[in-house]
Amino acid sequence: MKAIVQTTFGSARDVLKLTEINTPTPDKADVLVKVHAASIHIGDYYTIAGLPYVMRPMFSSMRAKNRVPGMDIAGTVEAVGEEVTDFQPGDEVFGSYKGGFAEYACFPERTLARKPDNLTFSQASTLGVSALTALQALRDQGKVEPGQKVLITGASGGVGTFAVQIARTLGAEVTGVCSTRNMEMVRSIGADHVIDYSEEDFTEGDRRYDFIFDNVGSHSLSQTRRALTPTGRLLGNGAQVGGWFGGLTDPIAALVSSLFVSGQCRPFVSTSNPEDLASLKELAEAGKLVPVLDKSYPLSDTPDAITHVGEGHAQGKTVLTVDTADA
Ligand SMILES: NC(=O)c1ccc[n+]([C@@H]2O[C@H](COP(=O)([O-])OP(=O)(O)OC[C@H]3O[C@@H](n4cnc5c(N)ncnc54)[C@H](OP(=O)(O)O)[C@@H]3O)[C@@H](O)[C@H]2O)c1
The missing domain is CATH 3.40.50.720 (NAD(P)-binding Rossmann-like Domain)
Incomplete structure (x- = not known):
């Protein structure tokens, strides 16, 4: 399959390459998704750039070398591991995990939910981080x-x-x-x-x-x-x-x-879970959550898309259309 592969930390245009790699095989609790669209968030830019530098050892545990970046996707289930109960091949899904900037991605079952019926794959891919x-x-x-x-x-x-x-x-x-x-x-x-x-x-x-x-x-x-x-x-x-x-x-x-200081919240890091993904699906289907789409790029132009998001002037969400026929 084609995937965007990170070679080291640095500017997206220098360190991301469109590469042919093996399609991942789902583990017992994993779902193999044929990715139709993926979206970018500012954290993708930081982890590719390796910023701030002091965080690089932590990012390295995500393997800067030969890492497929990308957390947020929408697509169709291609295959499921033997312990997966909620999804079957053909289901349309969205979710947030890792390895998303590729034609196929393996996501744990818990990180996925059914795609809202009224959203395109591009729109649904933004309902992640x-x-x-x-x-x-x-x-x-x-x-x-x-x-x-x-x-x-x-x-x-x-x-x-x-x-x-x-x-x-x-x-x-x-x-x-x-x-x-x-x-x-x-x-x-x-x-x-x-x-x-x-x-x-x-x-x-x-x-x-x-x-x-x-x-x-x-x-x-x-x-x-x-x-x-x-x-x-x-x-x-x-x-x-x-x-x-x-x-x-x-x-x-x-x-x-x-x-x-009372009223000062602690910093927090959002986490993906089935209940909140389902809440987002419900809000979208009720017409209460309509993704605002900024620019859209083909998978091969991921470095330009990451650069655009990294400039810090996003107007909503930037999307990669991985499979243009379905996105
Ligand atoms: N806690 C978590 O788990 C978590 C998860 C995701 C993101 N984050 C953090 O949340 C922050 C926002 O992320 P994001 O993905 O929304 O970023 P983003 O998509 O890059 O959006 C930033 C927006 O802020 C606007 N902006 C710039 N300067 C501004 C100002 N002085 N006042 C008001 N608006 C201004 C920009 O537009 P203009 O430049 O045109 O004004 C742009 O639309 C980031 O710092 C990110 O690291 C935290």
Whole structure:
């Protein structure tokens, strides 16, 4: 099969190669998926680049050399291991694991769910890391309740476009922070209010929020907390990643702060599980979660797609169409 293979850490255009490799064989609890589409999130860019450098030993356990990157896919089940009970060949699925930028991928059964009937494979491939992060952040970290005021920064990005929609389904009054060119899009996916960060600094305004989901990290925690109500909660989910430690200092500061400051959430890493994948499917089928698609690239152009996402100006989700006939 054709797959994108990473040769070492570095720029996607230097270290990713479209290569012919063996199709994986499903283990007992695995599902072999014929991938029709895969989507990219900013974490794919960081792990390919090996940023921050201090994390490389951890990324190396994912084998930088000869690793097939890619976590989020949608496709059709080709074969199943003997212990798999929920899927059979022919089922249309989506999910989040690893080795996704390829014509076939082996995913553990627990990391997959049935594809929403009303979504294309390209759309369904986006319901992985970004949507899970938005769901778990708002529901579990923010404990968002109907009527609460929620502010989401990076509202135009991969996580933010899902977060705006999910916050609405939780009954919140949603404010999205984005650039001028994205204001209409953020409004169109359900934001009640939109703040153009090039015109207004939300930390200096009069409005106060019950939950701030910060996907950018352009302000210090104490600056951002100024915009909270007295009982409000702040989840810092964005960081300026780069160099040796960039991207780690913010979560460490949030962790320390969470021990002393009420309302400061601990940093969290989203996890894939069947229940939350099923929740995303339900929301999509109810028309409450519509993926916003940015650019689409063929599998062979994965290095360009990763470079695009790495530039940090995503408008929703960037997709790889692996099998153009079905995506
Ligand atoms: N906790 C977890 O498990 C988890 C999982 C996934 C992602 N994350 C983190 O979540 C963050 C967001 O990820 P993502 O995938 O959504 O990133 P993304 O797709 O690259 O989106 C970032 C968005 O932020 C916008 N932006 C840039 N500067 C801004 C500012 N000052 N104010 C408001 N918006 C701004 C960008 O558009 P413009 O430049 O055009 O404004 C872009 O649309 C990242 O730091 C990522 O590492 C955490």
